[in-house]
Structure formats: structure tokens, C-alpha cells
Amino acid sequence: MRRSRLTWTRAVVASAVLLLAVVALVAWLNLRGEDPLAGDANTFAATPEQVTRGAYLARAGNCAACHTDRGGAAFAGGKGIATPFGTVFASNLTPDARTGIGAWSAAQFWRALHNGRSADGRLLYPAFPYPNFTEITRADADALFAYLRSQVPVGQVNRPHALRFPYGLQASLAVWRALFFSPGVYEPVVERSIQWNRGAYLVRSLGHCAACHSPRNAFGATRDSLELSGGLIPLQNWYAPSLSSAEAGVTDGSPAEVAALLKTGITARGAALGPMAEVVFRSTQYLSDADIGAMAEFLKSLPQTPPHASVAAKLDKDVQAHGEALYKDHCAACHGANGEGGGGPNGVVYVPLAGNRKVLLETPANLIHIVVNGGFPPTTAGDPRPYGMPPFGLSLKDEEIAVLTTYVRGAWGNAAPPVSALDVLNAR
Amino acid sequence: MAAVALASASAAMAGPPSTIPDTLAQRMQPCGACHGKDGRSTQQGFFPRIAGKPAGYLYNQLDNFRNGRRAYPTMTYFVEQMSDDYLHEIADYFASLDLPYAPPQTVGAPADEIARGEALVRHGDAAHGIPACVQCHGAAMTGVLPAVPGLLGLPRGYLVEQFGAWRTGQRKALAPDCMARVATMLTPADITAVATWLSAQPVVLGPAAADTLARPLPLACGSVPQ
Numbered sequence: 003m004r005r006s007r008l009t010w011t012r013a014v015v016a017s018a019v020l021l022l023a024v025v026a027l028v029a030w031l032n033l034r035g036e037d038p039l040a041g042d043a044n045t046f047a048a049t050p051e052q053v054t055r056g057a058y059l060a061r062a063g064n065c066a067a068c069h070t071d072r073g074g075a076a077f078a079g080g081k082g083i084a085t086p087f088g089t090v091f092a093s094n095l096t097p098d099a100r101t102g103i104g105a106w107s108a109a110q111f112w113r114a115l116h117n118g119r120s121a122d123g124r125l126l127y128p129a130f131p132y133p134n135f136t137e138i139t140r141a142d143a144d145a146l147f148a149y150l151r152s153q154v155p156v157g158q159v160n161r162p163h164a165l166r167f168p169y170g171l172q173a174s175l176a177v178w179r180a181l182f183f184s185p186g187v188y189e190p191v192v193e194r195s196i197q198w199n200r201g202a203y204l205v206r207s208l209g210h211c212a213a214c215h216s217p218r219n220a221f222g223a224t225r226d227s228l229e230l231s232g233g234l235i236p237l238q239n240w241y242a243p244s245l246s247s248a249e250a251g252v253t254d255g256s257p258a259e260v261a262a263l264l265k266t267g268i269t270a271r272g273a274a275l276g277p278m279a280e281v282v283f284r285s286t287q288y289l290s291d292a293d294i295g296a297m298a299e300f301l302k303s304l305p306q307t308p309p310h311a312s313v314a315a316k317l318d319k320d321v322q323a324h325g326e327a328l329y330k331d332h333c334a335a336c337h338g339a340n341g342e343g344g345g346g347p348n349g350v351v352y353v354p355l356a357g358n359r360k361v362l363l364e365t366p367a368n369l370i371h372i373v374v375n376g377g378f379p380p381t382t383a384g385d386p387r388p389y390g391m392p393p394f395g396l397s398l399k400d401e402e403i404a405v406l407t408t409y410v411r412g413a414w415g416n417a418a419p420p421v422s423a424l425d426v427l428n429a430r
Numbered sequence: 431m432a433a434v435a436l437a438s439a440s441a442a443m444a445g446p447p448s449t450i451p452d453t454l455a456q457r458m459q460p461c462g463a464c465h466g467k468d469g470r471s472t473q474q475g476f477f478p479r480i481a482g483k484p485a486g487y488l489y490n491q492l493d494n495f496r497n498g499r500r501a502y503p504t505m506t507y508f509v510e511q512m513s514d515d516y517l518h519e520i521a522d523y524f525a526s527l528d529l530p531y532a533p534p535q536t537v538g539a540p541a542d543e544i545a546r547g548e549a550l551v552r553h554g555d556a557a558h559g560i561p562a563c564v565q566c567h568g569a570a571m572t573g574v575l576p577a578v579p580g581l582l583g584l585p586r587g588y589l590v591e592q593f594g595a596w597r598t599g600q601r602k603a604l605a606p607d608c609m610a611r612v613a614t615m616l617t618p619a620d621i622t623a624v625a626t627w628l629s630a631q632p633v634v635l636g637p638a639a640a641d642t643l644a645r646p647l648p649l650a651c652g653s654v655p656q
Contacts, residue, residue, distance in 0.1 A: 071498075072496075072497060072498035072506075072510075073497035073498035073499060279511045280510070280511060282511075283511035336450070336459070338446060342446045343446040344446055344449060344450040345446040345447055345448045345449060345450060346448055346450045346451075346452050347448055347452050348452075350446065351450050352450065354446065375504065375507060376460050376463065376504075376508070377460075377507060377508065378460070378508055378511065378512065379511075380511035380512075381511065381512050381513040381515075381516045386513065386515065386516065387454075387457060387516055387519065388457070388516075389450070389456065389457045389459075390457065390458075390459065390460040390508070391460060392459060392460040392462065392463040393460065393463050393464075393504055394463070396463065396464065397463065
């Protein structure tokens with residue numbers, strides 16, 4: 003009797019010690035790598051060069067994509083970012099002292115980017131891509147801070163996130179961070195050129211390309227080992243193609259072609275549509291040719307993985323005949339009778355579908371999106387008056403879109419798996 | 431260096447032969463999927479005609495979709511990555527089209543509904559503070575340059591839905607939002623009567639919008655320059 007009580011007491015004590023140790027470990031993992039917070043909001047004096055530099059960096063980081071709501075004041079936040087765990091609302095980055103970052107110090111802003119913690123000590127949700135921004139240099143962080151502090155203050159209270167239990171708890175977030183986040187610094191690779199290192203820095207940190215182009219695990223964390231190898235964007239059902247295989251055209255395209263896509267939104271082989279159209283429109287078209295060239299050089303050097311070995315399905319003759327008829331009626335006038343694309347006086351305006359990487363992706367999600375919703379590539383200095391694709395979601399049934407896309411994926415030497423009506427329904 | 435590379439990339443764009451017309455009409459092909467060929471509307475019954483609307487009105491609508499004052503996912507998706515310059519060019523293009531109208535889609539409506547609709551359009555309802563439609567949309571209801579739309583030749587369903595959207599805040603215009611005020615003054619029966627009358631009017635000649643508006647306007651309108 004006495005002995006069993008003793009054993010029980012020992013077990014309780016041991017469990018408590020273990021629990022405390024885990025809590026301490028999680029806490030330590032969350033706070034490691036933090037610099038002391040020196041100075042306050044009043045000790046930061048921005049130079050004009052910092053403000054100009056910060057404006058450019060804010061483009062490179064595409065801060066406004068999330069922190070400016072549709073029709074809202076610039077950088078005043080309020081836009082909802084839908085995630086599989088609920089909606090995260092972007093915060094007010096204007097220098098309003100009460101609702102924005104007007105009372106923040108440069109060190110607190112740096113800690114938010116580098117360590118993912120807010121000025122008040124709260125852990126931030128990684129919908130704010132600090133797993134990437136952690137590698138931003140202190141000098142760039144200060145320039146961004148200077149630029150944001152130069153904006154018009156807007157008094158707009160941050161909306162609380164709408165996350166499902168238990169994701170809304172700081173303790174859950176602490177565990178996530180202990181498992182999946184560690185602060186980092188961009189370490190230049192000495193064997194590589196200065197340009198390559200500049201490209202790597204822009205792609206990995208500010209550009210946060212991995213936020214879409216890397217696969218995520220069940221907890222929403224991107225996987226370093228599969229960096230930029232492609233990922234389905236949560237809830238949007240757009241697939242961000244792999245940048246380390248032929249999927250996105252990085253492997254088999256020239257650096258100039260990669261650069262042209264980022265700068266103008268269109269090349270002879272592909273156009274930026276969907277989420278990438280927004281990236282080009284708001285961010286990459288404004289980057290200097292040197293920076294775009296550096297990004298292209300870095301991307302071209304990524305370890306290459308062979309593309310999916312696409313086994314052509316045995317083509318059903320009736321389906322192909324129906325698909326060909328639909329293609330002639332709806333697509334051939336622009337994309338050509340044999341999927342060769344359509345040219346205007348200044349080059350390609352309707353991309354070729356024969357050999358088109360977007361058409362041939364293992365997942366048909368993007369192709370279905372484009373057929374159903376249509377769309378225009380972004381207006382850019384290099385393509386100020388883009389041609390567009392009509393939305394066929396109203397005029398064609400799911401079955402017809404399945405047959406049409408199956409035909410396009412199997413014609414003119416294309417060999418990608420067929421598309422079912424269920425695929426269309428799921429991707430709509 | 432990179433600039434040279436970019437230039438050589440476009441030079442390398444041999445690709446397909448140049449067969450696609452370098453025109454706005456060709457660029458705006460996607461619009462026809464809903465708005466009909468050249469934006470002249472269809473018999474489908476919902477999507478509005480855009481051909482021949484005043485350019486200022488069309489630009490305001492494109493901007494409204496881009497900035498969330500109007501909500502229709504396809505429209506938002508189409509315009510959200512477009513520059514102001516391109517939106518103006520698009521608005522000017524559709525405004526420049528003077529195309530024949532199809533016969534009215536509303537036929538055989540009840541006489542009392544038609545009468546109520548016409549009375550509201552021509553005279554408003556002074557007892558309830560409702561201005562006549564013609565005070566802003568022109569005596570012929572064909573719009574007033576540069577930014578007040580004509581309302582003839584639109585589907586009845588579209589007209590009814592716009593009033594509904596204004597009442598619920600789904601559709602907004604630049605503040606002060608005069609049509610939101612009008613929409614809340616009208617009863618549901620008023621709205622259907624006005625929509626019925628408007629959509630029952632034949633439009634024989636492509637109606638030009640009127641040049642000037644009698645001032646002052648009955649209500650302040652943010653979308654109409656003062």
C-alpha cells in the first residue's frame with residue numbers, strides 16, 4: 003500500500019518534471035536567436051536613401067499584396083488570408099501610433115521579420131512569411147522600416163484572426179515554431195558569384211517564393227529538403243510549379259526567358275496567370291534588371307529533379323473526337339489549329355498549347371482554372387495591353403471541360419493524364 | 431547586360447506566325463463570353479450591355495470592381511492586375527461602339543406595372559422624396575456624358591439585381607453614393623416596376639448619351655464630377 007503510493011508520487015513528480023522540461027524547451031526554442039531590443043520608436047532617424055531603398059524592397063517582398071486590402075488604404079492591413087487553419091488578417095503597417103507600427107522601434111520591427119514576434123511579444127502566425135523573411139539583413143529591415151514609417155498614418159484597428167481551435171492559441175503556435183521555425187541569416191556561398199548570391203537572397207528571403215513554390219506538410223510548414231519543388235497553394239487550388247524541374251520552364255528555358263516572365267508577365271512559351279500574375283503585377287515587374295537577372299541565375303542553378311514520368315493514357319477515340327470538335331469551336335481561333343499558339347506583331351500573344359508546361363503538369367488544376375475562369379496576364383511596362391482568355395465556366399459543362407482538356411493534354415505530341423469531370427468540379 | 435538579355439529573349443520569340451490582329455477588339459474577346467459580341471449583350475438575360483456606355487461610367491465600374499465597391503468574382507479577377515491606363519483604354523473602346531440594339535426582352539408586362547414604372551422614371555415620387563430617373567440619366571434615359579449610364583437595353587434581371595445589391599451594400603459607388611440612397615427609398619414593387627418599364631423599351635437607333643446634365647443634381651453623386 004505504502005509502496006504503491008510512493009510509486010504513484012514518483013510518477014507524478016516525474017511527469018511534472020518532464021512537462022516542465024518540454025515547456026522550457028519549447029519556450030527556449032521560441033526565444034533563441036533574439037537580439038536585445040535596443041532603442042525605442044523615437045531613436046530611429048531614417049535617411050532619405052533608406053526610404054527610397056525601403057520602397058524598392060517593399061516591392062520585392064510584395065508587402066502590399068497582403069497588407070493592403072482591396073480598396074483599402076496602402077499598408078493599413080485588414081485583408082484576410084485564408085489558410086487551412088482559418089483566416090489570418092494582415093496587420094496595419096502604417097505609422098499610426100495606436101493601431102499601426104508608429105510606436106515600434108526599429109529593433110522590434112527587425113524582431114518581427116527575423117524572429118516572428120510582434121512588438122508586444124506575441125508570436126506571429128507564419129502566414130506572415132517570417133520563415134523566409136528571417137534571412138533579410140538588418141540593413142534591409144531598417145530600410146523597410148524607414149519606408150513604412152514614411153507612409154501616411156491610418157487609424158485602423160487590426161482584425162483578430164479567425165482560426166479554429168487549437169490553432170488560435172499562442173501555446174499551439176509556440177509548439178509549431180519549436181518544430182518548424184528557427185531564425186536564420188543568409189550566408190553567402192563563397193564559391194558562387196556575387197550575382198548568384200544576390201539572386202539566392204532575393205528568392206529565399208524577401209521574395210518568399212517558397213511560400214507558394216514549396217510543398218507544405220500537414221501542419222502548413224514548407225519543407226526545406228524540397229525547396230521550390232512545387233506546391234499546391236492551400237485553398238486556392240492553384241499549383242505553383244516546381245522551379246527545380248522543367249515544370250515552370252526554369253530548367254529548359256534560358257535565364258533571359260525566366261527574367262522576361264518576371265519582368266513582363268509573358269514569354270513565347272507561357273504567361274503569368276492567377277497568383278503569379280499578381281506577383282508580377284505588384285512585385286517583380288518593378289525590380290531592376292540586375293536583380294531579376296540575379297534571381298534567374300540562382301533559379302537556373304537549383305538542383306534539378308527529373309519531371310514526373312508522365313505515362314500517356316490510352317486515348318479514347320470518342321473522347322478525343324469530341325475534344326477536338328470542342329477545341330475547334332472554342333480554342334483554335336486563338337491557340338491555332340494544332341496548338342501552335344497565336345502571334346501578334348510583337349511576338350506571341352496566345353501561348354502555344356503543344357508542349358506547354360502548364361498544360362502538361364501532372365495536376366490539371368491550373369489548366370482547369372484557366373479554362374473555367376479565363377483571365378488576363380498582368381499589365382506591365384513590357385506588355386502594357388495584354389490579350390486575354392475568355393472564361394468558359396458558364397458556357398461549357400464540367401464534362402465538356404474534362405473532354406476538352408483531356409484532348410489538349412493528349413494532342414500534338416502532348417502526353418499528360420486525362421482529366422475527369424470530378425477533377426473539373428474539384429478545381430472550379 | 432540583363433537588358434541585352436531581355437532584348438535577345440524577345441528577338442528569340444519566333445513562335446507562331448503573326449496572325450492575331452493588334453486591336454482592342456481582339457484583346458477584349460474574353461468580355462464577349464458574358465457581355466456578348468463587342469459588348470452588345472446577349473439574350474441570356476443577366477449580363478449588361480457595355481457597348482456605347484459613357485467612358486467615364488465604364489471606367490468607374492472597372493475601378494469599382496478592382497477596388498471592391500462592386501462584387502462579381504470574374505470581373506474582379508479580370509481587372510485586378512490591370513493598370514489605370516489600360517482600364518481607361520478599355521472603357522474608351524467600349525464607349526466608342528455604336529451598335530444596334532436587340533428587341534426588348536420584356537414583353538407583355540401588366541399595364542399597371544408599366545404605368546407605375548414610367549411614372550417613376552419620368553416624374554419620380556415627390557411624396558417620398560424620390561427623384562425622377564430622367565433628372566440624372568437624361569431625358570431619353572440614354573445616359574449623360576461622361577459618367578452617367580443609359581439604362582435602356584439592359585436585362586430586367588440585371589436591373590433588379592443592381593437595386594438589390596445597392597440596398598444590401600454589395601454594390602457601391604464613389605461617395606456620396608446617390609444610387610444607394612435612391613435604392614433604399616424605392617419599395618421592392620417600385621424597383622420591379624422601374625426595371626420592367628426600362629427593359630420593355632425598344633431602342634431603335636444607337637442612342638447617344640446627352641452632353642450635359644441640368645444642375646444641381648437632385649442628390650450628390652461621387653461618381654459624377656461636379
